[in-house]
Amino acid sequence: MEQITVSDIVKATGGRLLCGEENLTLSHISTNSKEMAGADLFVPLIGERVDAHRFIAGAFEAGAVATLTSEHDAMDDVHPWIRVEDTKKALQAIGVYLRERLHIPLVGVTGSVGKTTTREMIATALSAKYQVFKTPGNANSQIGVPITISEISSQDEVGVLELGMSLPGELTVIAQIARVDMAVITNIGVAHIEQLGSQENIRREKLTIQDGMPDGGLLILNGDDPLLKDQKARDGLRTVYYGTGEKCQYRAEDIVLEDGCPSFVAVCNGKRIPVRLSVMGRHHVLDAMSALAVADACGVPLEKASEKLSEFHGFKNRQQIYRRADGVTVIDDTYNASPASMMAGLEVLDSMKSAKRHIAVLADMKELGEQSPRFHREIGTFLADHPVDVLFTFGELAREIEEGAKEANVGCDCHHFDVEEREALFEAVTKTLQPGDCVLLKGSNSMKLQELASQLLK
Secondary structure (H helix, E strand, O other): OEEHHHHHOOOHHOEEEEEEEOOOOOOOOOOOOOOOOOOEEEEEOEEHHHHHHHHHHHHHHHEEEEEOOOOOOOOOOOEEEEEOOOHHHHHHHHHHHHHHOOOOEEEEEOOOHHHHHHHHHHHHHHHHOEEEEEEEEOOOOOOOOHHHHHOOOOOOOOEEOOOOOOOHHHHHHHHHOOOOOOOOOOOOOOOEEEEEEEOOHHHHHHHHHHHHHHOOOOEEEEEOOOOOOOOOOOOOOEEEEOOOOOOOEEEEEEEEEEEEEEEEEEEEOOOEEEEEOOOOOOOHHHHHHHHHHHHOOOOHHHHHHHHHHHHOOOEEEEEEEEEEOOOOOEEEEOOOOOHHHHHHHHHHHHHHOOOOOEEEEOOOOOOHHHHHHHHHHHHHHOOOOOOEEEEEEEEEOOOOHHHHHHHOOOOEEEEEEOOHHHHHHHHHHHOOOOOOOEEEEEEEEHHHHHHHHHHHHH
């Protein structure tokens, strides 16, 4: 935050200053009483298990200079205390207030799979011309987005925000805070289907990203996605499509994989631009095409955007490729998992043609609802077209992957481990690997396969 005072926060929240200096300048917002960046406003959130009001004193000791409260009506302190009715809603009101002070275009990214990679690629493409702010980490929630907006500085020329959701109505709240000028929807998958019930409901929720967009804004849709290809933006907004189909104004053609990394020709409103990516997997072609669509809309020369995209190498635990000194290749894709991303990971493994053996370590995919066993079994069936030599499955649901592979007569060497057999899994994988092997590690974050990845890379 720049040039924001306690008085501004009182105005934004409709709160009441109980004590302290109203002209005190604030620089950051924190909801963690142990982590302060300097001149912080502490927001004590009330969760299901913990009421952070009890940590206000610790927040001041850690460097906070002011706090919100919904549990005090009077206070005598040198620090400003601001009384509000609900600290979470007050934080969101601050986000709205700070968004109104911004005069740079914001791009929002949502979707079931690939939000973070798409966000990073869009930011990379835009950096060919602009100073770009992007969502740090995974701060894409009703709490994370207001704090993210507070960190945009006067030096930034464009912002790329990741907007997530897991419950009905959540994205509408976030969209009305962020009020993005351009919105990208990557796909409609089955992530969070347990909470939302169906892919149709997921599509409906994802389209609420438009709720905060001003007239004249741009909705950028994946034209290859069966649930998005026929969608159009609401009245007052424009729609463009990216993908590989003829309908897409931003279209990838002549796609080839070179050592697993895609090269292709981007056809952008009739203009042809060669693109060579440094991340593995055909699915990244769509991420890159969405980035080119945004770059073009923002006036970035597409040749320069393509050059920048070639420099993008991904980030930790998301399809990172490591080659050990003994010749074993490790594909660390342990950040999270859905059916689409697990299939994409297996395609990357299959593309490693120089490997002597292809080995997959696949764990449970969470939050898939009643159809979860079917989604896991379909991964096993998918192996018929992308075979592996050795399959390790980990977790109760992942057993369905093994069953699906056996039904499809994949013919690989299968080994299953239950959740309580984590150490046995780690030992078995470690002993199985031989020079020249390539191993993929993939599962939901809660399955903690990143611990195995770290162990294999020591």
